[in-house]
Amino acid sequence: MPISTFRITRFQFARDRVIGDSQVRADDVNVAALELISESGEVGLGFIQTLFHPLPDQDEIEAVFSNEVWPTIKGERAIGLVHRVNRPRGGNQRAYSLPFHEALQVALWDLAAKQADMPLHRLLGSRRDRVRAYASGLDFHLSDDAFCALFAHAASMGYSTFKIKVGHPDFSRDLRRLDLLKKVVPDGSQVMIDPNEAWNSKEALVKLTAIRDAGHDLLWVEDPILRHDFEGLRTLRHTVNWTQINSGEYLDLSGKRVLMDNFGTDILNVHGQVTDVMRIGWLAAELGIPVSLGNTFLEIGVHMAAAMPEVEWLEYSFQNFDHLVETPIEIRDGYAYAPNRPGHGLVLSEEARRQWARPKRLERSQLGSAPKNDRLPLLP
Template structure:
């Protein structure tokens, strides 16, 4: 079996709510879902979700190759962009091709990907995440209560701009998630919006009222010394890494004792997650997937590593035209039995270009505000 070509599709996911974080928000959000289909000479096709970045530059590294050599092909793609570097957007293209190649490998073996990778239990624990900074209190409670009805006992609040608001909203999340536990897991995600001492002050105040499971991305992603100091200063675990591309970028954080929970963005693909999980396990660190909905294939890899902690679940449905053989319930993700990653396409249902800029909206969460980390007051007033 040889890889002969690829094609791309883009559908769009209507979130049916506002989404955002400390960097911005999108009302009535509709965002792009890039899909990559890798073709072979046998007619078998592999599907990857994530990014279309640099595909033309990356594809020669895998063209004509046997997709069953998935791990080696990942290294060939890294080598293909050796001079310019694989970080950032290029890594998204690598990940989409990588996920499609793993899908092909599992389909060729006529096995679900989780089993091919060595998984025994197809249930993957998860937590609820509303991307919720723009939700009012009523909608915030409704979102997490809906997840509690599905057995979820932990949730992550987007915050960091207003201490009083974070205290109030964490209480709302805790109340909504209390259907099955007296001690729901509570996390707060600042999305790199703080300086070190801002983080210590803010978290210390929150910890007077809440037993936080973790604080996520409190500081800039590369700040190993700052994260290490913060971890020593607060009770909550420090979780970070979703925006790091490549295991090499985690080296300084792990060596400095700067990360308590290693996070892997689902959008960076299957091989990245597997390698990072084993690197973390060498240091007795758990790993957690961020953004399961951005690439559901990575949940299969979570079932096959010894140190997976929990996976972020942001939505209960998929983009039009995308069918995923997974069920959300019992507080996590039940992986399906279909061969491959369990992703199929109904191309006639794919939504074309919607109104609005989606993730590219300059007021949205993918653009860092000019005063991020430079606010004197964290009271929701200063902008």
């Protein structure tokens, strides 16, 4: 049935821990739920997220959505919209004024899969319903004690692969973090590092060599240098032959294509835009380049991961969002499981709508305590 209306619910709450990397940090959550509702009552759910600055008031979000997005989807069928190809020209090639892009794709695919009465990963062509998950700390701003507690907890949950943030101006701190990680996770664990573009290409070579010489084996290094330094990335791929380069996180769909055309990565990093991920995933398969799913809101990426043949890893970073939905994605013994419920399997919690909806923007000091996180104990 065609899409007949929409609903937006704005949320704002404190995080249960600071998250961040060598370039950024975030202390609160700013997100809005987008629900697309069909004439027969099915609901497609996506999330509008900003990491560092609060979203505007809910009525402003609704006004912008009504003006920029709604005219293009009202009365349309979701299954047709998810496959639509646009040819951007001139002034129509621009981003939305608010970050609707991913939320819209997720909500449309959710609605399309529900109307087909299929789990999203099955609609996307999956042959499995689980993928390996690695524990990612978003840990750059944590104390050493909190860092150790987080990864020891992850190891106790059955994770065997861990990614930490590096790129500190004092390189000895990066080496110390790797030493600490080795002490709190089981022998034989796999480790990745993520400098978040903190290095240049020669610096990356020197530091990756020092990490290897200090006795640390790396499964991959993620975004070691600037995203558009395709020559530098290509050189690192050939020079640093003891680990892999994982890149593409910060590039849009066309940028990822250029990255692969320039042989700039061993593993392509994608996120939560379902249509974009599947399109670039098909190209990566043609080129024989493996894909990894980086952070996706509420782990929605497990559906794309299960549907693409060369995806081995899904990132899980202990972000405190589970209370927003009735039943979160199951993660057990180092695997994330794609729900076999119709759609992507996530339904907005009415309790969360009552308790955590914030139609008006609040100051950080007004947010109070963070919601309880059942997947992560209180850190030191």
